[in-house]
Amino acid sequence: xxxxxxxxxxxxxxxxxxxxxxxxxxxxxxxxxxxxxxxxxxxxxxxxxxxxxxxxxxxxxxxxxxxxxxxxxxxxxxxxxxxxxxxxxxxxxxxxxxxxxxxxxxxxxxxxxxxxxxxxxxxxxxxxxxxxxxxxxxxxxxxxxxxxxxxxxxxxxxxxxxxxxxxxxxxxxxxxxxxxxxxxxxxxxxxxxxxxxxxxxxxxxxxxxxxxxxxxxxxxxxxxxxxxxxxxxxxxxxxxxxx
Amino acid sequence: xxxxxxxxxxxxxxxxxxxxxxxxxxxxxxxxxxxxxxxxxxxxxxxxxxxxxxxxxxxxxxxxxxxxxxxxxxxxxxxxxxxxxxxxxxxxxxxxxxxxxxxxxxxxxxxxxxxxxxxxxxxxxxxxxxxxxxxxxxxxxxxxxxxxxxxxxxxxxxxxxxxxxxxxxxxxxxxxxxxxxxxxxxxxxxxxxxxxxxxxxxxxxxxxxxxxxxxxxxxxxxxxxxxxxxxxxxxxxxxxxxx
Numbered sequence: 001x002x003x004x005x006x007x008x009x010x011x012x013x014x015x016x017x018x019x020x021x022x023x024x025x026x027x028x029x030x031x032x033x034x035x036x037x038x039x040x041x042x043x044x045x046x047x048x049x050x051x052x053x054x055x056x057x058x059x060x061x062x063x064x065x066x067x068x069x070x071x072x073x074x075x076x077x078x079x080x081x082x083x084x085x086x087x088x089x090x091x092x093x094x095x096x097x098x099x100x101x102x103x104x105x106x107x108x109x110x111x112x113x114x115x116x117x118x119x120x121x122x123x124x125x126x127x128x129x130x131x132x133x134x135x136x137x138x139x140x141x142x143x144x145x146x147x148x149x150x151x152x153x154x155x156x157x158x159x160x161x162x163x164x165x166x167x168x169x170x171x172x173x174x175x176x177x178x179x180x181x182x183x184x185x186x187x188x189x190x191x192x193x194x195x196x197x198x199x200x201x202x203x204x205x206x207x208x209x210x211x212x213x214x215x216x217x218x219x220x221x222x223x224x225x226x227x228x229x230x231x232x233x234x235x236x237x238x239x240x241x242x243x
Numbered sequence: 244x245x246x247x248x249x250x251x252x253x254x255x256x257x258x259x260x261x262x263x264x265x266x267x268x269x270x271x272x273x274x275x276x277x278x279x280x281x282x283x284x285x286x287x288x289x290x291x292x293x294x295x296x297x298x299x300x301x302x303x304x305x306x307x308x309x310x311x312x313x314x315x316x317x318x319x320x321x322x323x324x325x326x327x328x329x330x331x332x333x334x335x336x337x338x339x340x341x342x343x344x345x346x347x348x349x350x351x352x353x354x355x356x357x358x359x360x361x362x363x364x365x366x367x368x369x370x371x372x373x374x375x376x377x378x379x380x381x382x383x384x385x386x387x388x389x390x391x392x393x394x395x396x397x398x399x400x401x402x403x404x405x406x407x408x409x410x411x412x413x414x415x416x417x418x419x420x421x422x423x424x425x426x427x428x429x430x431x432x433x434x435x436x437x438x439x440x441x442x443x444x445x446x447x448x449x450x451x452x453x454x455x456x457x458x459x460x461x462x463x464x465x466x467x468x469x470x471x472x473x474x475x476x477x478x479x480x481x482x483x484x485x486x
Contacts, residue, residue: 206485
């Protein structure tokens with residue numbers, strides 16, 4: 001399984017991905033699911049992946065290999081929309097190639113989030129479905145998720161708006177990951193995160209949050225204790241509840 | 244869709260169910276999903292249902308109609324285990340009856356939670372799978388869910404233990420429902436709840452929480468505000484997070 005979140009906010013973009021993959025419950029490994037393309041001062045394109053690992057790795061490798069060619073590639077397409085269409089086309093290409101010789105009913109599909117900014121345009125964020133079509137984040141719906149999205153969705157639904165500042169948005173994302181990791185073993189540390197400030201047109205290094213990271217560990221402790229206190233402080237039910 | 248929670252705790256049992264059913268997104272209705280059987284001073288058996296409404300209603304009706312007969316029924320089976328096996332058998336009977344003449348691939352299956360206490364035994368709680376087999380709640384895993392379980396599971400995972408008192412457990416269940424109702428339109432008010440104090444062997448009337456219920460509305464407001472404050476109070480990320 002996988003859990004990825006990307007946010008499209010007034011101040012910029014936030015991306016967080018887990019790194020656990022599994023092929024059966026006894027075949028668990030760590031693979032990065034967040035990838036960065038771009039040219040400083042001109043464009044940043046961030047990809048996050050879920051689904052079949054062979055497919056998503058092939059897609060990312062082909063997108064990288066083709067950066068130098070004349071064909072449309074992630075460093076020369078004019079818009080984020082075109083970048084997303086290119087990623088979707090590459091997914092279909094890989095599935096067509098690998099599906100031919102495949103026995104059985106292995107699911108080769110994968111999903112991508114594609115976000116970033118190209119000079120002259122606003123930041124943008126898309127989600128590519130396994131079928132290859134895609135949707136765009138808007139001010140009304142400023143976040144998109146991939147994979148095991150339900151456990152961590154309530155905290156985003158409740159607290160994330162287009163005008164939320166990047167720091168609070170990142171804290172919200174980390175709490176969302178904490179809830180998901182606690183409830184689903186197939187989502188796991190380390191986390192890869194990347195925060196992009198609108199119009200900076202730099203390629204952020206991002207940050208890998210490991211199990212031992214003191215900040216994330218502190219957030220998890222405080223959040224758990226705070227929720228427990230909050231629950232304890234709720235008023236007692238009235239008599240008609242018959243407790 | 245449906246969301247039901249039942250808890251098996253040191254002090255007794257807590258049951259909460261939503262009441263929304265849908266056959267397609269444009270065919271939404273309200274049906275009770277929590278049913279009570281029993282004899283004051285001797286036994287209480289509570290059923291909660293999810294899945295095909297025709298099947299689950301037929302099962303509950305047959306279980307009620309058969310209470311007067313000589314055959315094993317919910318008022319004469321000696322244990323909660325046997326009560327659960329009887330419910331499972333009745334599910335299979337209804338599916339076998341209705342499935343014969345059914346064209347297409349309509350899913351007739353349903354799931355039940357069965358909890359209660361019979362004089363001379365401890366309280367007990369089971370979950371019947373759509374396949375008809377069933378599992379039992381234990382001190383390690385004191386709650387069971389039906390239906391749309393993921394949105395509301397983190398708060399239960401974090402805060403519910405076998406020794407949690409009934410009042411705090413009920414508050415925890417209500418918060419779990421609040422999160423689920425916010426994130427999934429197919430889970431909806433009113434809620435039916437029932438709290439059973441261990442060894443009381445009474446048949447609680449239960450309580451229906453409507454949209455206008457001032458206590459639940461207050462809980463929802465306070466919880467939302469409390470979460471927002473808690474998120475705001477979390478420390479800022481260190482410099483290496485590059486926010």
